[in-house]
Amino acid sequence: MFNPLARKLSLACDFEDVDRQILDDIISQSRKVGPREDIIREGDLPDDVHLVIEGFACRYKIMPNGNRQIVAFLVPGDFCDLHVAILGEMDHNIATLTPCRMVEIPRETIEELTTSNPRITRAFWWATLVDEAVLREWLAGMGQRSADRQLAHLICELYLRLKSVGLVNDHSFQMPLTQQELGDAMGLSIVHTNRMMTELRTRQFVSIQGRQIRILDVEGLTEFAQFNPNYLHLKRHRAPDEVQAFFGD
C-alpha cells in the first residue's frame, strides 16, 4: 500500500513495526474529493483531522478585495489541520486544487495516539514544525527574491517534497498547478508568473509537457533559486556539502 504519510514521517523518526501498522490503519479509509472544493473554511472548528493521500490542495486566505493568497501547498502525506483543536477556530481556508483522495481522522484517534505513542506524537509535531519552517522560507523569498528566483525556488521545494514521498521519477513529476495558482502562492500576477515560467524554460532549467514538469538542470536551477534544502529538515544534522546528495535520483 502506498502510504505517503508513513514515508514522509520516516524521515524524522525511526519507527517500529507497531507504528507502521498504526500509520497504515490511519490511511486505510480515504474518500475522493473533486478539484477546487473547500475542505475547511475560516472560522470552522473541524471535528476531524484531514490528511492528503493523493492530489494537490492548498491553504489560502481571501483578502478584502477578493484576491487570494495561497500560504501553503499540501501534497500527499501532508496534514491539513492537525492541531487546530489547540487554537480553536481556523484562521484560513483549505481547498483541493486537483481531484484528491483524503483521509478524515476523528480527533479522538489523534488524541489517543498522542497520549499512547511518543514516536508518532513526535513525528506529528515534526511535520507541524516543518510546515512552519516552510512558511518562514516562503516569507523570506517573497520579501527578498526576484520573481524568477522565487518561482525557481518553489519548483525546487516541490521537487524535494514530492521526492520524499516517492512521487518523482527521473527528475520529473506531476505539477498540476495553473499559473494562476502559482501566482497566488507567490503574490504575483498571472501575467508575470507566465513570463517567469517562460524564462525558466528558455534558460533550459525546466521543460513542461502538460501537467508534468521535468528539471533539466538541477544544479543550475538550484543555484539560480538560491535553494538550500535545510529548512525542509528532510534529514537530521545536515552538512552543507551534503546538499547535492539530495538531488540524485
Added chain:
Amino acid sequence: MFNPLARKLSLACDFEDVDRQILDDIISQSRKVGPREDIIREGDLPDDVHLVIEGFACRYKIMPNGNRQIVAFLVPGDFCDLHVAILGEMDHNIATLTPCRMVEIPRETIEELTTSNPRITRAFWWATLVDEAVLREWLAGMGQRSADRQLAHLICELYLRLKSVGLVNDHSFQMPLTQQELGDAMGLSIVHTNRMMTELRTRQFVSIQGRQIRILDVEGLTEFAQFNPNYLHLKRHRAPDEVQAFFGD
C-alpha cells in the same frame, strides 16, 4: 513580579496555582543581553530554550546578496526556540534588536514539564501554533497588501501583542524598531518604509515621539490595515463583531 509568559499563556489556558508557580520559577533567573547580538545562528543545535522577558528580538534569514529578511518579531513572553530539539538544526537566526532580558531554560526542564503538566504543555504548543498563524498572516500581507497597509497592519499586530502582555498604556507603546528593521520585516527598502511611516502620520493614524508610538485613530488604522485579529488567537471562538472590543484600553 512581571511575568509576560504567564500573562500571555493565560489567554490560551486556565491555569491553576501550581502552574503559575512553575511559570514564575521559570523566569526567576534572567540575563541581560545587549542590542543587536545574535542569540542563535542558523545551523546551531541549542542546548537551552530561550525566552524574551524584556526588549525586542527577531528571527531573521540572511540572503546570498547579504540582505536580511526578518521573519518574526519577538517581544516579552515569546519563546525563541521552544521546539528546535524536534527539528534538529536551526534554519534561521535569532538576534536581539534592543537590549533584552532573556531566560535560558535547560532543555531537560522543558522535557520534564511536557511529560508531567498537560496544561502547560498545551499552552506551549498553543504559543508555537500562534507563531505559525502570524507567519501566515505576514505572508498574506506581503503578497497582497500595499506597503502602507502592510505597515499599518504590523503596527496593529504589535499593538495587540504588546497589549496582551500589559505593555500598552492609553493606546501608546514602546516600538524601538528602526525604519531599517521595519523595512527588513516587510521586504521594503528603508526609503519606502520611511515614506509609508510619514503617510501614516500625515493621515493622523499614529504619532511618534522617540521610540514611543501612539495610535490616534484605532478604528481608522484597523480598517485601513484590513486588520482582523483572529489569527492571533487571543481569545477562543471569537465572533466578528467582538473585534472592536479588543481595542478598548
Added chain:
DNA sequence: CGGAAGCTTGAAACGTGTCAAGCACCGTGG
C-alpha cells in the same frame, strides 16, 4: 564639539501590475 546613526526628501530607473487581445487545447453536443 564632533561624529555616528537614523530620518527625510528628490529624481530617475526598474520590476511588476493592469488592460487588452489572441491563441491553444480539450471536452461536449449537434
Added chain:
DNA sequence: CCACGGTGCTTGACACGTTTCAAGCTTCCG
C-alpha cells in the same frame, strides 16, 4: 465529425509602485 465554448496560456503596451542613488538634516552621545 466538426463546431463551439470554456479554460488556461501567451504576448504587447503602458501605468504604477517600489527601489536605488544621492544628498542633506536631525538627534544623540562621547
